[in-house]
Amino acid sequence: MSATRYAYLGPEGTFTEVALRTLPEAATRELVPMVSVPAALDAVRNGQAAAALVPIENSVEGGITATLDELTTGAPLMIYREVLLSITFALLVRPGTKLSDIKTVTAHPAAQPQVRNWMAAHLPNAVWESAASNADGARLVQEGRYDAAFAGEFAAATYGLEPLVTEIHDAENAQTRFVLVGRPARPSAPTGADKTSVVIWLGDDHPGALLELLQEFAVRGVNLMLIQSRPTGEGIGNYCFAVDAEGHIADRRVGEALMGLKRICPNVRFLGSYPRAGVTPDEVGALRTGTSDTDFTDASDWLARSQDGRV
Numbered sequence: 001m002s003a004t005r006y007a008y009l010g011p012e013g014t015f016t017e018v019a020l021r022t023l024p025e026a027a028t029r030e031l032v033p034m035v036s037v038p039a040a041l042d043a044v045r046n047g048q049a050a051a052a053l054v055p056i057e058n059s060v061e062g063g064i065t066a067t068l069d070e071l072t073t074g075a076p077l078m079i080y081r082e083v084l085l086s087i088t089f090a091l092l093v094r095p096g097t098k099l100s101d102i103k104t105v106t107a108h109p110a111a112q113p114q115v116r117n118w119m120a121a122h123l124p125n126a127v128w129e130s131a132a133s134n135a136d137g138a139r140l141v142q143e144g145r146y147d148a149a150f151a152g153e154f155a156a157a158t159y160g161l162e163p164l165v166t167e168i169h170d171a172e173n174a175q176t177r178f179v180l181v182g183r184p185a186r187p188s189a190p191t192g193a194d195k196t197s198v199v200i201w202l203g204d205d206h207p208g209a210l211l212e213l214l215q216e217f218a219v220r221g222v223n224l225m226l227i228q229s230r231p232t233g234e235g236i237g238n239y240c241f242a243v244d245a246e247g248h249i250a251d252r253r254v255g256e257a258l259m260g261l262k263r264i265c266p267n268v269r270f271l272g273s274y275p276r277a278g279v280t281p282d283e284v285g286a287l288r289t290g291t292s293d294t295d296f297t298d299a300s301d302w303l304a305r306s307q308d309g310r311v
């Protein structure tokens with residue numbers, strides 16, 4: 001039964017729901033809206049859902065910390081897919097509301113940096129209140145709790161609201177990245193355009209600790225696509241690092257980099273290897289010399305021969 005259910009950050013009408021519906025398999029799943037990212041991920045952990053789609057990063061503000069922190073702590077989960085969605089907001093109001101009537105606005109906290117300039121120009125005196133999601137903000141406007149919500153224009157009909165202004169985005173091409181998260185299992189096979197996510201805890205505090213971490217990737221020609229520090233909660237100055245690296249854990253250079261990290265760091269959590277959204281294998285940059293699987297195999301064959309004296 002749970003195999004047919006996909007949870008997502010709800011309620012109905014979130015960008016997350018739109019992103020989820022772009023996955024072909026969503027058509028054959030029961031899509032279950034959840035009140036928060038932790039609730040969506042817990043539904044996966046306790047078996048109520050086979051997977052959950054949650055926002056993890058946006059191109060304006062960076063990582064969505066609630067998601068990174070949930071994946072970093074608690075029972076392990078893994079990422080199996082990513083979805084990129086272009087985001088533009090509409091200002092949704094109850095029918096009849098004019099711009100000059102708006103005293104309070106709401107949306108998900110990650111929306112704020114994407115509409116800040118617009119608000120400063122058009123609603124300089126409005127008070128911002130955070131909502132659990134953009135669609136939840138729309139629901140709160142419907143209930144009369146706030147005057148307006150920044151949300152997807154598509155959410156207006158669901159909540160009996162009207163889009164007073166559309167196409168609001170401070171940055172052109174703002175995108176949000178969502179990940180499909182499930183319980184740990186073998187990742188899908190490499191596609192040639194893959195990404196690997198890990199969380200890395202640094203050991204004892206010493207000069208160059210972060211550089212040592214980065215070197216494990218650099219010397220093997222592994223490109224990094226995200227590095228986000230997060231406090232571990234164990235006092236000021238204690239950080240772990242969420243890292244997205246180009247490639248698949250089955251690629252020798254990525255596997256060797258992760259082994260290198262495992263040797264020098266007290267904890268490394270593998271969060272998955274999965275196909276990159278919107279990139280085909282022929283668009284992936286050329287490998288650095290000496291970092292292909294064949295190069296690694298040739299080098300370990302050479303080492304074995306040398307150890308045997310077959311020089």
Ligand SMILES: O=C(O)C(=O)Cc1ccccc1
Pocket residue numbers: 009013014015016017055058087108110111132133134135176
């Ligand atoms: O999916 C939503 O609607 C959310 O609330 C998360 C979010 C927040 C900001 C931009 C895109 C998605």
